[in-house]
Amino acid sequence: MQTTLRKWGNSQGILIPREICVSVDINVGDTFEFEIGEDRTILLRPEASHYHRNTRASLEELTAGWAGPRAGEEWGGHDVGNEVVA
Numbered sequence: 001m002q003t004t005l006r007k008w009g010n011s012q013g014i015l016i017p018r019e020i021c022v023s024v025d026i027n028v029g030d031t032f033e034f035e036i037g038e039d040r041t042i043l044l045r046p047e048a049s050h051y052h053r054n055t056r057a058s059l060e061e062l063t064a065g066w067a068g069p070r071a072g073e074e075w076g077g078h079d080v081g082n083e084v085v086a
Contacts, residue, residue, distance in 0.1 A: 001020070005012050021027065026046050035043040 001017065003014050003017070005014055016026075024046075031047045033045045033047055035045065037043065
């Protein structure tokens with residue numbers, strides 16, 4: 001099976017036929033690790049992904065690993081639901 005490298009915005013992309021995606025169980029939103037061989041071969045290895053186009057994620061799942069400020073902390077306390085009105 002062959003495919004063509006195509007312009008995609010300011011990047012390039014290769015479309016993967018649906019039959020291949022189904023056969024190797026990859027989905028929209030999955031991330032991949034690239035490995036380039038000395039003979040110019042490209043290996044794409046899918047990484048575990050929690051995102052699937054038809055799946056809803058909770059706020060906790062979306063912010064897992066976030067180390068930035070939490071809501072209310074920028075005002076000196078947890079004030080969710082008690083918004084400051086100026």
